[in-house]
Amino acid sequence: MSNGRHLAPRPGFVLDVDRNSPPIVFHHGEGFRLEKLPPGRSRVIYPAEPLEGLADPDGAIRHALDNPLGESEPLRALLFSGMKLTIAFDDISLPLPPMRRPDIRQRVIEAVLDLAAEAGVDDVHLIAALAIHRRMTPDELRHAVGDRVYDAFAPDGRLYNHDAEDPDGMVVLGETPHGEDVQFSRRAAESDLVVYVNINLVAMDGGHKSTATGLSGYKGLRHHHNVHTMSNSRSFMDQENSALHASNWRMGKVLKDAGVKIFQIETTVNNDTFGRTGPMALLQKREWEWSTRDRMQFLAMKAGLDLMPSAAKRKAFSSWQAPYALTSVQAGEIEAVHEVTTANVYKQQLVAVEGQTDILTMGLPYICPYNVNSIMNPILVMCLGLGYFFNLYRGRPLVREGGVLILSHPTPWEFHPVHHPSYIDFFEQVLADTTDPAEIERKYEKQFAEDEWYIHLYRNSYAYHGVHPFYMWYWGAHALDHVARVIVVGGNTPAVRRLGFQPASTLADALEMAGDVVGPQPTITHIKNPPLLMADVT
């Protein structure tokens, strides 16, 4: 426990900044900034401390499989000799950062396979449900499912990445009442049972989105990964008010009506991102609770990081694996399962916040779902700030309409040439023309989505699909609609300008620039994330 007093984990809270408040640590890519916020009108939202993990995770998993929620039989009753079983699981984008071994997916998949072995099931395929994300490397797959499963299934091709562009491997199962095509993996569609193994890191994950998105392709995704849907999701982290989820739920119904039988297993983890001991533990502590050792450690770490070349810093941060603990596991019928899962995510992450603010500040860390073992390029900076972090609210956005968003990130003009080839062209070609999501969608999406070279790289290399950078941009469409200005502190000036944002050298400069928009003496809110939190704004 990070409070060092062996008490129950403390909930998240809102700190009103006064003259005695210490400077606040801002994540800043592969580094940190210490920022002093103006007293009297600033507040900082702190996440809750990590909840205790389940004492017996394997026992809890077995219990969940035997006691399903909703209208579902226990998993062992659904398994029979001679059946076709497909186990799909979340890809490298979850959890963040990757967790220490054993990964939850390994624990769950081994429990499922154990029951399948008991039932005499021979025809089993395991699919990384990555939709149009990049393929997972063999090492990444091995980390996710563990050595035992990998060695048993990968060598003969029964453990593989989903291929959304395989003409023979995909099938359209129908259309929703809204005219949305439901495209799905043929193997999964033809299976007697699909078992989906999920890790619910944030409230957006899971539910019908796991299968309707994870095992789909561009033909299906375009119906909800678009500007209209994202602008009308308030927010996409709040399923009750998310057009993204409404579309996925409609698709889930089509899947069910088409006879696809899905047994959903969802898990939640605590927010023990940086550990309770070790070099990163201080990032989980509140600044005034840092010991002398923490302070010395922070100074040494910061000095070291300032001296290191960016590639070395990236490598050091990429090697960090979070000691996440399983806080819940539930299985059975998708909607019943997901309701409990979401409640468990909220239990860890929700922090009550009263009222909106004029300026919202956020320090963006080194990682987002799409740069694991990769580079956080400017488009992903936009997606993390305006997409993920901005949308981590329930009720109302933290910042008022017409307010200012201040991000802290180096925003390097750098791209991973293998993982993000279409991002390079998107940045150079599309953003040079316009940053308006609707115009981008109208003018450029189809061309990138159907580009044969991008499709080839997606299928055969480790590249994100050609259309993926568009989705990243759409992810921030709601925030772009909502705020009047976005300022990036400490970013690469040409890259920030290309994104359509304003660069600032220091937070003080950024606040002054924001004053032009929101007036003098604005209220400021800083969301201290990660460890992950979600603001419940009233």
Added chain:
Amino acid sequence: MGALILRVAKTRALLGRTGFPWRSAAVPNGVEPPPPPARLRADYPTDWARRYPARVVRAALVETVMKPVMWVVASPTRRGTDRLNCIDGPVIFAANHHSHADTPLLLTSIPDPWRHRLVVGAAADYFFATRIGGAVAALAIGAIPIERTRVGRKSADLTRQLIGDGWSLLIFPEGGRSPDGWGQPFRGGAAYLAIRCGVPVVPVHIDGTGRILRKGRLLPRPSRTTITFGDPLLPTEGEHARRFAARLEAAVASLADETATDWWNARQRAHAGTSPGLTGPDIGAWRRIWALDGGNRRDRRRGHNWPDL
């Protein structure tokens, strides 16, 4: 060279003929053997070997001597240590037993926090037959005497007390090294202790140490080894030691299958009750050895490797 061999042979022959008093006399048949000297075998005191200075010496031996030696001689691959993540507190590690290399291999393979708070159940009649042998075993591997030739409460009481104090136990339920390369039926000791102490038993399968130093051989021969840790087992309610021991043996057999094939095939066979047994087929001795070597027979050849034509 030939002269030297001849001289050694002559000396041995001379000693053999000389016998007593050069050698101790064997106990005649029909005569009650004298009681063993006190403080030997199961009575050997080992508490000193669990005090701090001895533990430091042992930790140094394990980390600086055994570990590099095992790395050179056994090239170990360790699997399944992640299965131990959910355990907190003392456990009983129960492994199959082929060779004297098994103990140092496991002492350097069992992960922390168990590795340095571990006692090894060692045959009282073999390791603790002399004071020097007992001292070396207690100091170097943390051995405690376990009676295997007669029923006695002393070993069980000592082990229960140590587990209660937070020590983990490494035990070889077969009761001795394999005489022919195949396993032997598991005895009930580990299962009995697990039931009495309420601690989990971690089945462990060791593959390859028989090739390094099988019973009867004096010098080790380097070979690759694989150590596979299984899921911890707890006795079910009302389960008696014999049945639990059988379950333990089946778990180790399944791990052996996992090492030979893969986890999925092993689980399928385990559930179907068709895992290959540890003890091998009930056939003639030569056929057992023949069956044991299987596809590896060619590896035993030294020198020439004929190409496959």
